[in-house]
């Protein structure tokens with residue numbers, strides 16, 4: 001129930017939709033009940049009772065709730081004054097008018113509910129996406145991407161259908177039931193009390209049936225998330241899959257999950273559907289019992305007992321009670337799936353980013369002196385990755401990070417823009433501990449170009465402008481020229497407006513890198529974080545990229561994970577990292593003279609050139 005109300009809170013301001021909804025629904029139910037209530041006078045007009053009927057009917061309107069009695073009073077009065085034919089006309093006109101009004105209000109009631117549903121969905125999707133974007137980078141290491149995608153895309157949808165449907169049913173159907181029951185009571189108290197006895201029994205049976213659905217729904221959402229994740233991975237890795245002739249294996253793996261998901265859904269829907277025939281059977285059983293009991297009341301012909309027209313109207317009415325009762329059971333068997341999906345979505349909304357600005361965090365509005373890494377250690381879980389790293393990066397200098405694979409260079413590089421905070425030790429920028437600065441201001445001083453060369457599925461122009469959305473065309477072209485990208489861009493089909501495809505796959509490796517460099521040039525930050533690509537480009541492309549990188553580093557402070565000897569040799573300082581520790585640092589010639597790890601790496605020709 002708590003989950004349900006939390007999900008509803010996304011409908012804020014709910015009163016904007018709920019108040020008109022409640023009003024029109026009330027009117028719709030009122031007129032819907034009214035036209036059925038008119039059945040008694042209708043039968044009375046057609047089958048005038050010679051026995052106790054007239055007396056009963058006249059005396060029956062004893063209380064304000066006795067609706068059928070009131071109509072019967074009106075009809076018997078009209079029968080005397082206007083005769084049967086004219087009274088029949090009146091009754092029919094009133095029935096048509098009330099059906100018209102009931103449908104008119106029902107249409108508006110559905111419209112308001114639709115508005116509420118769309119509004120809830122809009123807010124829920126916004127909250128979950130915004131929260132995902134605010135989460136710290138480390139979160140995404142441990143979560144499956146498919147799970148996040150399916151929460152935003154599919155679970156939110158399930159929530160909207162089941163939770164808001166239930167909202168509709170929860171308000172409208174009980175209201176309809178109450179109205180019906182009032183009318184039924186006004187026809188016959190005895191018969192109604194008798195029939196209401198059956199309701200708790202059927203509610204108990206149905207609740208037993210739907211109990212297991214929630215667990216199954218949770219498993220089903222998780223399985224769907226796995227399929228989405230698998231689809232995403234298969235599409236991203238399609239070339240590798242084909243290159244290893246693994247299409248069949250991948251298909252089989254997908255099919256396994258697909259079958260599991262389908263079987264689970266089949267079981268769930270079967271259970272859900274079981275609620276419906278069971279409630280229908282119980283309903284028919286109830287009607288039969290009523291026919292039996294009410295028939296006996298008529299046969300006994302006691303004074304004050306039912307008239308035939310009241311009895312027929314009662315049965316007709318009672319059959320209508322089944323509809324809201326069935327809608328209630330159906331929506332309760334569906335709500336479990338909605339709640340399970342809702343819990344998954346709320347779980348994501350409730351995940352707090354581990355890295356947030358301190359309340360009194362200062363804004364770093366420039367970079368003037370140095371970045372100082374002091375005794376920095378870092379763990380992934382239990383595993384220690386960096387151990388007491390210390391070195392300085394002075395303004396305007398280039399620092400190259402080198403060392404064997406897996407030593408921790410990328411991890412160290414991720415600490416500089418505060419993707420993670422160190423477990424111990426500090427990183428200072430111009431003397432300020434960077435935990436006391438806002439994350440946004442730190443990142444605005446740094447630009448990143450890494451091996452991944454990630455581009456969005458958009459035009460080349462927009463990909464470069466990502467760094468500065470209000471950049472002019474001249475600025476974009478100037479950045480592309482510095483990045484050695486202008487010429488190749490002009491040669492593409494639509495120039496700067498050419499779409500680069502998913503992750504930039506319509507461009508070559510070297511072209512992608514140069515567009516990424518242009519993006520970093522446009523941002524024009526004082527500090528550059530570079531991860532030199534290890535993948536071999538052809539010589540010409542390599543030279544273009546290298547020149548672009550040199551242009552990018554000019555007049556900036558740069559930290560480079562370096563794989564090329566030329567970059568390393570030109571660096572002002574080389575920091576050699578092995579097994580999470582700084583083992584050596586200095587210039588190329590100093591380190592060569594030390595005869596340590598750096599020298600060995602050079603001798604082993606570990607760097608390209």
Ligand SMILES: Nc1ncnc2c1ncn2[C@@H]1O[C@H](COP(=O)(O)OP(=O)(O)OP(=O)(O)O)[C@@H](O)[C@H]1O
Nearest residue numbers: 141380383385403404405406407408409410411412
């Ligand atoms: N997200 C992660 N979760 C757990 N361990 C990780 C994660 N990322 C990296 N590691 C581990 O941290 C260690 C350092 O990795 P890192 O990528 O920083 O090394 P590197 O020096 O950049 O290597 P390379 O030159 O091969 O890129 C490795 O042992 C790696 O297994």
